[in-house]
Amino acid sequence: MDLNTGLSAHLEEIIQIRRHIHMYPELSEEETETAGYIASVLEKYQIPFRRTETGNGIVAQIGNPGNKCVGLRADIDALPVTEETGLPYASKKSGVMHACGHDMHTAILLGTGILLKELEDQLPGAVKLFFQPAEETIGGAKDMITDGCLENPKVTEVVALHVDPTTRSGDISLKYGPMNAASDEFSISIEGKACHGAHPEQGTDAIVIAAQVVSALQTISSRSFAPTTPVIVTIGQIHGGTKSNIVCGNVILSGTVRSLSADVMKEIRRLVEEISTKTAQAMGGDASVSWGANPYPPLVNDHRVSSILEQTARQILGDDHVHIRDAASLGADDFAFFTEKVPGVYFDLGTTAEGDPIYPLHSEKMAPDETAIEHGIRIMASAALKLLQE
Numbered sequence: 001m002d003l004n005t006g007l008s009a010h011l012e013e014i015i016q017i018r019r020h021i022h023m024y025p026e027l028s029e030e031e032t033e034t035a036g037y038i039a040s041v042l043e044k045y046q047i048p049f050r051r052t053e054t055g056n057g058i059v060a061q062i063g064n065p066g067n068k069c070v071g072l073r074a075d076i077d078a079l080p081v082t083e084e085t086g087l088p089y090a091s092k093k094s095g096v097m098h099a100c101g102h103d104m105h106t107a108i109l110l111g112t113g114i115l116l117k118e119l120e121d122q123l124p125g126a127v128k129l130f131f132q133p134a135e136e137t138i139g140g141a142k143d144m145i146t147d148g149c150l151e152n153p154k155v156t157e158v159v160a161l162h163v164d165p166t167t168r169s170g171d172i173s174l175k176y177g178p179m180n181a182a183s184d185e186f187s188i189s190i191e192g193k194a195c196h197g198a199h200p201e202q203g204t205d206a207i208v209i210a211a212q213v214v215s216a217l218q219t220i221s222s223r224s225f226a227p228t229t230p231v232i233v234t235i236g237q238i239h240g241g242t243k244s245n246i247v248c249g250n251v252i253l254s255g256t257v258r259s260l261s262a263d264v265m266k267e268i269r270r271l272v273e274e275i276s277t278k279t280a281q282a283m284g285g286d287a288s289v290s291w292g293a294n295p296y297p298p299l300v301n302d303h304r305v306s307s308i309l310e311q312t313a314r315q316i317l318g319d320d321h322v323h324i325r326d327a328a329s330l331g332a333d334d335f336a337f338f339t340e341k342v343p344g345v346y347f348d349l350g351t352t353a354e355g356d357p358i359y360p361l362h363s364e365k366m367a368p369d370e371t372a373i374e375h376g377i378r379i380m381a382s383a384a385l386k387l388l389q390e
Contacts, residue, residue, distance in 0.1 A: 003381050006115045007374065014114070014377070015370050017041060018107030019089040025078030025096045025103070028137035031056040034076050038106065038131050045114050047129075052147040055140055058131040062116045063388075065153030068125030070384045071342070073160040073335060074109035075102045075135035084364040099362050101163035101351065106131065108161070108376035115381050125388040126153055132334075139294045139334035150341055157305050157387050158344035160335045161376055165358055167323070167350030169369040172313050172379065174347035175325040176306050178260040180299035181230070183332035184269070185292030187254045188213065188276050190240075192285040194249030203247040204284045207240055210251040212283065214238075216275045224271055231268060232258040232330055258330045260298050299336035302343035308390065309345045312383045317375065345383075349376050 026034050035056040042049045042060050049060035056076070083090045083097040091097045098104075113129050130149055134140030149155075167173055190210050195203030214235050221231040233255065240251030257268045273289045280287035313322045335346050351368035352358050359365040 003115055003378060006118050007111070007377060010111065010114050011374055014107055014111040014373060017110055018103050018370065018373060021103040021106055022098050023089050023092050025091050025093055025098045027080060027096055028077040028134040028140070029055065031076050031133045034106075035131070035133070038076070038110065041110050042113070045117050047113055047117050052144055052149070054147065055143050056133040057140060057144045057147065057149070059144070059149045060113060060129040060131070061126055062113060062129070063120050063123035063126040065126040066124060068388045069128060069153045069155050070125070070387045071128045071130055071150065071155040071158040071338070072109055072112060072380055072384060073130040073132055073141070073158060073338060074105035075132050075140070076106050077102060077133055077136050077140075079136060079362060081362065081364050085367045087367060097364065099364065099366050100136065101361065101366070101368055102135070104163050104351065104368050104373065104376070105161065108373055108380060111373065111377040112380045112384070115377065116384065123388060127384050127388070128155060135334050139296060139337065141334040141337040142294070145337055145341060150338075155342050158338045158342045159305070159309065159380060159383055160338070160344070160346050161349045161380065162333065162346070163351040163368050163372065164348035165352045165360060165366060165368065167348060167352070169350050169353050169372045170317060170375060171321040171323060171350040172317065172347050172375070173323040173325050174301065174306060174309065174345065175328055176301055176303055178298055178328045179301045179346050180328065180333050180336065181258040181260055181330040182262060182265045182296055182298040182336070183256055183258045184265065184295035185254070185256050186272060187252060187290045188287055190251045190253065190280055190285060190287045192247075192249050195247045197245035197247055200247050203249065205247045206251040206285060207248045209280050209283045209285045209287070210238060210240060210253055213253065213276050213279050213287065216279050217272065220268060220271045220275070224267075225264065229264060230260055230328070230330060231264065232256070233268065233272070258332065260328055262297060296332045296334055297336045297340050299333055299339055299346055301339070301345045305343050305345040305387070308386050309347060309379070309383050312386055313379050316378050316382060
């Protein structure tokens with residue numbers, strides 16, 4: 001199976017595909033034109049596909065299932081960011097940009113599909129391509145799974161990548177076991193009693209209660225878990241008060257919690273509720289906690305699938321360009337819903353050329369090195385083949 005010849009023939013087209021997607025980004029749950037463009041490329045190369053029942057997801061299939069079916073995923077949504085890269089193919093939509101590199105992910109997966117389609121009669125199984133919407137908001141992976149993307153034929157392994165501007169182009173990194181955190185959002189409503197600022201004894205100051213709650217929540221990480229257990233509790237927003245001389249009667253706190261373990265997350269949720277409500281009650285007020293509608297599970301890389309991906313990357317890039325991470329990221333990605341159901345691996349693809357400045361993900365200046373597209377396609381396609389042949 002000669003992947004290199006096919007890639008050389010199509011690489012320039014794949015780069016142009018990426019640039020088109022970059023110029024016309026769409027926010028989460030609005031990816032209709034992006035999905036239509038992806039469909040047009042699949043139709044051009046006669047790759048069968050179907051649209052998901054809800055959202056803008058696309059599931060394509062190459063080959064016949066046999067005993068193996070490998071799923072490859074790319075997310076397709078953009079962010080509400082105003083681009084400042086100055087590139088000739090910069091976003092044409094004001095306030096919307098592929099600042100997280102999902103245009104790269106989508107082009108890499110389309111390129112992988114084009115190559116595997118040319119080798120279809122040699123495939124010892126099937127490969128499914130998941131073009132997934134709404135990674136940045138509602139966790140579109142969950143909806144695609146509910147829609148049946150992992151069934152008929154049943155997917156046996158899943159693989160995905162994410163661009164990483166902190167890693168040089170030509171390198172990848174991955175971690176065995178927990179790779180990314182579980183995450184959940186919460187809102188705490190603190191009820192006091194408003195009164196005139198000159199007579200605080202007549203009311204119950206919700207702002208003072210909120211201050212105590214914020215401080216107390218920090219003990220979840222520092223005192224409720226061992227220092228070796230990664231736990232993050234973040235209060236990102238505080239809303240309360242109407243006037244400088246009025247004791248506030250209601251405050252809303254909102255934030256996120258993160259951990260690498262589902263069991264730890266369960267305990268964090270319990271502690272957030274207990275600390276918030278009891279602190280408020282001790283100070284004469286009340287508190288209630290509500291949780292987000294779309295919590296993400298931890299993203300855990302399967303050891304066997306990770307080993308195959310690592311071996312594949314070393315053969316393609318060389319040993320010096322494959323980095324095994326010691327520590328997981330506390331960032332979250334809804335690919336975790338896939339790895340929760342099927343053994344899989346998620347790895348980071350370096351996208352900053354030597355000597356170029358590093359602009360982080362979600363930056364208005366983030367501009368991935370397009371030579372990374374070739375590396376991503378070769379690794380994804382080769383890993384899929386090795387998993388099918390295993």
